[in-house]
Every structure is written in structure tokens, then in C-alpha cells.
Amino acid sequence: MLDKTYDPAEIEPRLYEGWESSGAFAADPASSAPPFTIMIPPPNVTGSLHMGHALTFTVQDVLIRWRRMQGRDALWQPGTDHAGIATQMVVERLLAEQGNVDRRAMGREAFIERVWQWKAESGGTITRQLRRLGASLDWPRERFTMDDGLSRAVREVFVTLYRQGLIYRDRRLVNWDPKLQTAISDLEVENQEIRGSLWHIRYPIEGEPDRFITVATTRPETMLGDTAVAVHPEDARYRALVGKFAVLPLVGRRIPIVADEYSDPEKGTGAVKITPAHDFNDFEVGRRHDLPMPTILDREARVSLAEIEDALAMVDGVADPTFVRSLDGKDRYVARRAIVAKLEELGLLEKTDPHTLQVPHGDRGGVPIEPRLTTQWYANAEVLAKPAIEAVETGRTQFVPKQWENTFFAWMRDIQPWCISRQLWWGHRIPAWYGPDGTVFVAHSEDGARAQAREKYGRDEPLTQDEDVLDTWFSSGLWPFSTLGWPEKTPELARYYPGDVLVTGFDIIFFWVARMMMQGIHFMGDVPFHTIYIHGLVRDERGQKMSKSKGNIIDPLELIGQYGADALRFTICALTGPGRDVKLGASRVQDHRSFVTKLWNAARFCEMNGIAPDASFDPSRASLPLTRWILDATNTAVAEATAALEAYRFDEFAGACYRFTWNTFCDWFLEFAKPALAEGDTAAAAEVRATASHVLGVLLRLLHPAIPFVTEELWDHFGYGAPCSLIRAAWPIPAPVTDAAAARVELDWVVRLIGAVRSVRSEMNVPPSAMVPILLRDATPETLARAARWSDTIRRLARASEVQALAGDMPKGSAQAVLDEATVVLPLAGAIDVAAEHARLAKERDKALNEIGKVVKKLGNADFVRRAPEEVVAENRDRLATFQAEVARLEAALRWIG
């Protein structure tokens, strides 16, 4: 016997173990079934499961379980990402906490060794947690972006792109994170609004005492690196100054006043200081005017004078070399305060206005980034992006929902060179070696590089490998094929690439999706997946983004512990509509847990009534209206649920299953079935029993992708198949039902009759204990026959003493309800409140009259009758007739009651 309550804590881990150990998650490259592939977005190896993971992995698991049940050879490829910066930070923090020396003191090799050790000890957290969620990943295929095979793929890609001229070195400004001391990509920069100041600084004009050009800046400290002042060529205020020189205060550098369209007369003073090595725009201006580009901040954003030494006191007057030298080694903000104070002292600070500005911050380190002039490795993203754009334009890869295409296009069409080198230790070391003269040798291995060097130099020369590692996204961009063994030609690669669906959040469309598209097409000659399903973000119950600082983080594992994984998964499905964020709190999960409970109890009821799987049952041979009706409704539910999954409508999938299970199967079918089930051994009882069993089996299969645990437990318990076999059971398909339409009409009438009677009773405050006769007035013989057929059921569910035609006069004190052609009369033996009954009937009548008014108006409109489609007009005529008949009967009822 099933326990009275469902206990997920006991059942879930046991079933997961059963599935996993029996190989139920395994793809089969030798299979003849068509493959269905989802590549997991590899979570950071440092990660632990958060609600965002729970959402994305539930969606993926629903899809993979569904397709697996449909007979596809399903591969859900597992793995984790080495996550360069994040992991390095985690281990560095750990070293600090344990009082160890920092990584620089440790040395590169020892540090990396330590990270691997950390991974071995703690890197499995997320994969354990995925199991708790029920994720049916093909675990033996688990990969790591830094394992040998994937590292080989990375080198292969790097070398190939380099040889194709699509990877190159360049010296230009990058976003430099002074905390992490590495370059980061544009995407890793987050602008934060800061309330700062706009300082107006006077730059004296050379040789013209007491004449100044005033520049406005939000970053006065960078003036140390100024090498020009730019004004707009059309700006009349400054035209006379173009070609002259200003003297950079404090430093004493002689800097030209140049005309450049970049300068905006509307902004600031119209004259802008140009610091080519510390501002992206200024860099361009510097290039156009061939300006010096001295760097004045070091790797940690401290003032560094090395590159402006020669300019110090180039011109006398406002120079103060002593002061400037005192800034050497000072933090950028310390230097800022000192410089502002000094300028004020010198009378060169014209004014200071409050000013809000966007300050770029590194998304990992969290400190303001600095543009920094360095040599880095770049990938020519523009070339790689073109075929990826085309693939989406032509629909070879489609976004769901479609609107995300716009986001993708906007970024891809204006893509910038991708800086792929990082000044970190943890990651794929760039396979480039330098000779003594600085020549670069790019090769798969040091031996390869050495061979190249030998060829060039004619002898062995010492080579040093590039110190940098690759951007993490460089390797995760290869994920759809590197995990399948590329560059080897494996059976897996041939079979599972391209994959089917990528499921992810919009926040990594640029980071990851775009890169997989670019690299997948370039190296595999085909898109990595045909569909990109983009889901929303998980927010808290009030719609706030979850964050540590707000303290509104919800832990999915806690929810699983409390309500079970099924409850969480079903909640996620029900709330995941297209293009919507998911607002989720414990109470939502609690609500949906009751669905799991309901299913459990329905199954318990079935068990108590001897319902057991019957393989010989053939739905097409069902003979009773009741069984035909529920089988027909089951078909509808199957069709709805399947269509919803095909359309990635997880909310509709959950809704269709929910409504069918609760409102149709439990509320009506099982209630209708009770007498037959109690009956024992008649043929009818046997058919009802077999049908109930069949429908329950369909339900379990239908619900399995969303709530795999409870469904598998019930499946196994009833013996629909071998233990842990539901996961591989066939997805239901609609099966023909004889005379379904007639059964629908019949049962629909019964349902409506019971509903009408219940409604009247409730409104008339008839106690449930009172058994009231149901009398049908003006009913056709057909209706009366139907009433007789369902008499037992109606009496039980409407708490009636009898159901029959009204013979003779209507008893005094009757309540009435209109049902199709008949009027349902409930003789309440004077127990009814006449005024209340009158009011109730009048309300019903007014509702109908209101509808009549609307329809009459519509039909009275000649244009409507002429121009609307015929069936719409006909439908409205039908409705009019129906409402009119209803009003007539309600009027009669009202007359009778007085």
C-alpha cells in the first residue's frame, strides 16, 4: 500500500540512484533512433546550485526527458567550466583565509597545482546538487573545460585561427581591471552611475600671460597624461586658438590645441583635454593627430611618472615638478584630490560642478576599470560573426522567443575585436612562444614552436611561452563540439553535432551563445543548435533580483529539502512563460506541492479500489459513455501537453496537466467512477477499472518530464513497468475513441446538471445533509432517459433523493435552474426564502439579458451581418436564441415564484 503521505526525502534519492545506476540517462551512439541533444551550459566549477540554475536545468531536464520518452536517443551533455577569474579568486581567498602565502609568492606552477587540488576536493558540489534536482545528465560523459581533450581542442582552434589570420596581437587600449590586474572584455565591464564632479581647469596659453583655455573633466588626475586640447573645428569661440599651444599645468608639458570633430561644443566648455593612453575616445584623437601617448597609471592604477619624466617642466611657469613627483606611486584617487587642491591653490580651478556620470567597473573585481595601453591577443570577431548572423537571418538557428534575435543582431553587427588574452594563471595558457628577438611562434606544443624557431633561426634558441591565458569564453565557445571529442572524428561528434536546443538566459547571449555560434560554424561548418530557448531571470516574490547584498536569495536545495524536487520543478514549469522573469518564493512552491500531493492521493484511491495495470486494455474498445468520455478527455490533454512542449510553453504544459489531473480526472472522473468501482465484478466495473488504470498510466507518463520522482514512484509501485522504467516509457499519443462526441455531450450534461443543482443548493443554504428531489420540467425524452441512466451518480454528487420528470404541478416552494431545454426544479418544501430565490433568478435573468443586449446590437448592425464571416454571424444568432430561451424559462420561473 502507498503511504498516506508522499515522502520525497526518502523517495527521490533512491529513484535517482536507480536511474543513474541502470544507465537510464545514457545516450547511445550506436542507436538507430534519431538523436536529441542538449549541451548543458557548463556551470562554474566553483558554483553551487542557485535558483537560476534550478530554472534552466529544470527546463532542460523537462525537454530531455520528454524527447527520451518519445524514443529519441537523448544526450544531455554534462560538464563544468573552469571559470578563470572566478576560480582563481576563490582559491586566492582560500589561501588568504588559511594564512598561506599569496599566489605570487607561491609561484605559478604551485598555484595552479593548488587550484587543481581545490577542484578535486570541492569541484563536485554542483554536480551533486544537479542530481538532487533530478537532472538526467549522461554523467559518464562529464567534461571539464580544462581537461586534456578540451585543452587540445582549445589549442587546435587557437593555432588554426592564428594561421588563418583571425587571431593576432595588437597594442591598443583595453579595459584593465586594477584589482585583478588583467585585461577584461567589454562585456565584463558594468557601468555604474556615480555622483561625481565636473572640474573646470584652466590651461594657460603658451606665451600669452593671463590667457587660458578652460577644459572640463571628470578625471582631473589623468591630466598628467594629457598631450593635447581638442576643440571643434567649427567652434567660433576657439578657432583662433587652434594651432597654438597650451601649457599643461603642474607638468609643464607643451601641448597643441587641435581641431577635432570629437570635441562637442555643447559639452563642458567645448574644449576637451586629450589623454590618449587613458581614454578610448582620446586614444582615437591621439591617433588622428599623432600625439604622444604616455601611460601615467601602473597596473594597480597608481600614478607612475616614468613615461612623462621627459615632459616635466618642458615649459616653465605653471610647472611644479616637485609636486608632480610627490604623486608618484599614489593611488589614482589620492592623486586626484591632491591635484584638485593644488590647482585650486594656483587659481587654475575655475569651478567645480556636481555631475553624475557612468563609471565603468569590472564585473568580477568590482572596482573602476582603467583603459590601459597594452599588447594583447585578439580574435577577429567581425569575420567570425558574419556567418553566425546569416545563420539566424536565414532561420537555421532560431531564437525562442523570437525577439531575442534583435538583441543578437544588434551586438553581432557591431561586434568589436575580441580580446582573448587574460593576465591570469588559471586557464588555458596561450600556445605562443617568443624567440630572443621577440618573434612569435604559435603551435600546438612547445616542440612545435621549437621546430618553427629552428627553421627561422637555423639553430636552437631559447623560447619563452606567453604568460597569458585565454578568456574563459574562448573555451566554452567550443563546448558543443569539444565535448564530443573534436578534433578527433568520433562517432559522438558525427551523431550529436549539431545539437538541438540550447537553453539559457539572455544575460549570456553575447558572452557564450554568440561565441558558440561563431566558433561552431567556423570549425564544424554548421550551427551548433537549431533552437536557442531563452528563459527569464529568477526573481524573489516581490520581483526583486536576488542578490547576496539584498539578502533575498532563495536556496533551491532548501526548497527541495522542504517540499521535494518535484514541487520545485513543477513550480518552475508553471511559472516559466515566454519572455517573462520568474517570480518565485517558498509559498509558490508550497502551492504547487499540493498538486504532487493530489496526484499521490488520487493514485492511492486507485490502489484502494483495485486499479492495476492491464496491458490488454484497448481504449478503442471502451463501450461506456463514462470511459469513452475520460479517454477522449485524456486524448485532449495529451495533445495539449505535447503541443505546449513543442512550443516551449512550459507554463501551458504544466497548466494542461494540472487541469486534466485535478479538474477532470479527480474532480469528475473518479467521483463518477466510485459506484462502478464499489460494484465489484460486473463487466462495466471491469471496464471502468481498466480505464482508470490506463488513464493513470497516461497521466504518469505525461507528468514525468516535470515531476519525475513521484511519477516514477507510482509507476513502479503499480507495476506499470519494471522499477525505474517510467523514464524510458513511451510518451503517450492520442488513441481513437469510439463515439467520443456522444460521450462528451452526455457527460457534459451530467456535469452541468450537478453543477446547477449544487449552485442552487449552496445559494439557498440547503444543508448538505438534506436530500432533495431533482425534478425536470419540459425535458425531452432524450434528456429524461439520460437522467435515468445517470440517476445514481447525480443523486450522489448532487445529494438528491431522486431524479425524474416533473409530473403535474410544480410543488410549492421550489427553487429552479435552467439547463438547456429543461428547467431543473428543486422542491424545497417551503424551506426556501422566496425573496432570496427571486433575487437569484432575477440575477441569472439579468445576466442573460445583458448578453442578449450585446448580441442584438451586433446583429442589428447591417455592416456586421454583411462583412463579418458567416460562421461568426451564425454563432451569434445561435447565442441569441440560446439566451432568449434561457430568459423565457427564467421569466417563467420568476412568475411562478411570484
Place this chain on the structure above:
RNA sequence: GGGCGCGUAGCUCAGCGGGAGAGCACUGCCUUGACAUGGCAGGGGCCACAGGUUCAAUCCCUGUCGCGCCCACCA
């Protein structure tokens, strides 16, 4: 500055050209042998606002307001 999304019942949302829906919450009744994590019944909505298209608009178009997000180098 550009772009996207959203404003429908108290809350969370579905519907998106012809009858305003669900879940939760709320109210009343019910411990009826699956389930009180339940059953039955009920109340509750100028579908943000203003124009337009249409025989017909919650739904399509335009604009306004409000909320959220993304992108952008602005001094």
C-alpha cells in the same frame, strides 16, 4: 541617446481581433471511507490612458504616462 519587454481580479500571471480566464488570497457551507496539502459554492475586473484602423479592439497601429531591462565613449 538607441533598443527591448511589461502595465488584465487583492497578489502572481495566461489570453492577444468576434462570449473577460487560471492559481493563490478572500467569503459561506462541508471532518461524505483518496486527499482539510481536501470538497462544494460564491464575491471581485472603465483588460494603464488618449487617439486611430476595423462591421467588431483587452488583443492591431500611433502617441502619452508608469515600471523594468539591455546597449552606447561622452568631457
